[in-house]
Amino acid sequence: MTSSENHFISLAGSDFLWMKIPVTYLPARQLYQEWASTYDDRSNPLIEAESKVLAAIIGDVAGKKVLDLGCGTGRHAVLLAKAGAHVTGVDFSEEMLVVARSNAAGLDVAFLNAELGAVPLEDPFDLVLCSLVLSHVPDLRPAMKEMARLTRPGGKIIITDLRTDYWFKKTKKIRKFGTYVTDGFKHTLSDYRAAVATCGLKQERLTRIYFDNAIVARFWWFFYLKFVAVGYAWEFSKPSA
Ligand SMILES: C[S@@+](CC[C@H](N)C(=O)[O-])C[C@H]1O[C@@H](n2cnc3c(N)ncnc32)[C@H](O)[C@@H]1O
Numbered sequence: 525m526t527s528s529e530n531h532f533i534s535l536a537g538s539d540f541l542w543m544k545i546p547v548t549y550l551p552a553r554q555l556y557q558e559w560a561s562t563y564d565d566r567s568n569p570l571i572e573a574e575s576k577v578l579a580a581i582i583g584d585v586a587g588k589k590v591l592d593l594g595c596g597t598g599r600h601a602v603l604l605a606k607a608g609a610h611v612t613g614v615d616f617s618e619e620m621l622v623v624a625r626s627n628a629a630g631l632d633v634a635f636l637n638a639e640l641g642a643v644p645l646e647d648p649f650d651l652v653l654c655s656l657v658l659s660h661v662p663d664l665r666p667a668m669k670e671m672a673r674l675t676r677p678g679g680k681i682i683i684t685d686l687r688t689d690y691w692f693k694k695t696k697k698i699r700k701f702g703t704y705v706t707d708g709f710k711h712t713l714s715d716y717r718a719a720v721a722t723c724g725l726k727q728e729r730l731t732r733i734y735f736d737n738a739i740v741a742r743f744w745w746f747f748y749l750k751f752v753a754v755g756y757a758w759e760f761s762k763p764s765a
Pocket of ligand 1: 552553556593594595596597598599614615616617620638639640641654655656657660661
């Protein structure tokens with residue numbers, strides 16, 4: 525379902541500054557279908573800040589089997605493979621996967637078109653990564669269950685996302701991506717804990733993502749995100765049997 529109409533769009537990521545402008549609404553899968561060919565073109569401060577945090581917490585992945593769920597154009601898959609990991613990237617957008625396959629040409633990455641909550645794989649991974657994806661799903665549980673199933677005992681899960689518990693006043697919010705808008709869903713820390721508890725995972729570290737000086741120098745209108753976290757990086761473990 526596509527609709528082009530006036531939506532209130534928040535400015536500079538805030539819930540305080542709004543402008544009513546005509547934008548096209550697309551469900552998430554279609555949004556990424558339209559956006560795929562230009563997704564890598566524009567620099568995105570959230571992606572930049574998240575990359576820095578992830579690089580600091582991910583550890584040595586050489587020789588490890590890594591699953592990148594909602595891999596998009598392969599941003600992390602490519603870096604992980606270059607660091608020596610054997611990577612599988614999963615996404616429900618074939619168009620994003622086309623770009624990912626091209627970005628990862630010659631590297632040890634296999635790609636698969638599937639839904640987060642129903643991944644047709646059996647063999648577990650040492651590390652499962654789900655980066656900037658979960659605010660697209662209304663319910664965390666199916667995705668968390670799949671992450672738990674696909675992680676080996678003793679393995680690790682890392683989830684990064686926008687800090688929707690703080691930034692979204694409502695459960696469901698219309699969010700701007702590129703030139704389109706789609707639905708975004710609020711997930712509180714309690715929602716995560718409840719989802720994690722149902723699939724036997726243990727919560728480890730929670731790192732808040734801020735914009736640093738280098739980012740704020742280029743995206744000055746986001747200066748307040750130096751002080752208020754824009755996102756989270758969560759680490760979970762699957763207890764050894
Ligand atoms: C913001 S992009 C992030 C891509 C990549 N993880 C990164 O950080 O660069 C979100 C990705 O999640 C994918 N996605 C969203 N919902 C999904 C779902 N239910 N199942 C599989 N993929 C999904 C989209 O197609 C898109 O490629």
